[in-house]
Amino acid sequence: MKSMTIKQIEQSIEGLDIDKALEKLYFLKSEFGDKVDRIIEKYEKKKLKHEKELNRYLGMCEFEKEAYQRGFSMIAGIDEVGRGPLAGPVVAAAVILPQDAFIEGLNDSKKLNENQRERLFDVINDKALGVGLGIVDEKQIDEINILNATKAAMKLAVQNLDLSPDILFIDSLRLDDIHIVQNSIVKGDAKSVSIAAASIVAKVTRDRMLKEMDKEYPMYGFSKHKGYGTSEHIEAIKKYGICPIHRVSFTKNFVI
Template sequence: MNANQPGLFDDLPTSPDEIICGVDEAGRGPLAGPVFAAAVILDPSRPIDGLRDSKKLTEAKRDLLAPLIKAHALAWAIAEASEAEIDKLNILHASMLAMRRAVEALKVQPTLALIDGNRCPVMKIQSIAVVGGDDKVDAISAASILAKTARDAALVTLHAAYPQYCFDQHKGYGTALHLERLRQFGASPVHRRSFAPVRAVLVAGPQSLTEE
């Protein structure tokens, strides 16, 4: 779907002069690594087939679409908020910060930001929250794909530095494997200390978490 599709969002200001960017984040739930966000302004003259919520696409499909988005979009940007910022601000506010950074990094200045979800970051331009927007608005779908692929790539890089945690397999999410390695090795510098499983092992030390 497209944000300019008649009847999709009747209250959106979709005049011909409106420059709309879609914004989404990736990585709120994981126990480790930054939270990423992306902003995308699509080019109506260069449509991209197959855009949808990144969570509904295979990794291979996301990896095919990400370079197409970068090549065909009028503008795109990816930003992040660090583990330290997540622990300081909490994950919601850190996600908002990453989204604002992504919008501000765009080389084309948008006039309207469509944000996936029910909250908008504080920005200089108008923004509208769109619940389920990553599967309703093409520009948000594109942003979700860029944020997801960028974060996955970052966790593969972190795996090279901390191979004992197997970040390349679970991308920081709290899987059984990740919790097992967290119990065994304790928290790394890239773990989110404000998240309960990490906080528990920091308090009690490695091997402190009980098996499910």
């Protein structure tokens, strides 16, 4: 054991959780002395970071905790993305997380970068008890308006869940004609892990759709702005007119 290098020591604790790794490191310190201090310091910082993240996450579980205490067992968080863009669909997601789930880094999708969202999208789909999507395209948005289209997408997301939820946590809205208990939470994507998970699934799904649309209509730059009304997008509409995925009701002021 006394011939172990620092690299070998680090390799010996790979795969261990932080507490187990620290336990082993403090044991090895009796053999190697100060030689191990640098690794111990590294793992102590990891532990502090993990504890801070866990506390933040638990703070976002308060609504869920209250619902479980009231006897609910299947909480579906619901959120949408795409109410504001000039093009493309509105996409909603419904996500049911296990009661004891801890997904490190889970947060409101708007507070995450693309790489973080993509990573969490896979983790959520792997850990969730159920994930449902609802997609309402630009033509229906023009027909029934964006608020009604958003609600329609949310209802579809619930209907597309494999499991039946007994309570819905919805970001800021309430759904009509749906016979499930609802909890409308203002800014819920930042306050509830269930809604935050739904916000990420909806955002990644819609972004991927717009990247595909960019291949068909490259002159608009959909892969860059995802259909939102950036100056670049508006100039492209003025130059090329609208394409089939533009919302007529949103773009009529830009078409010459």
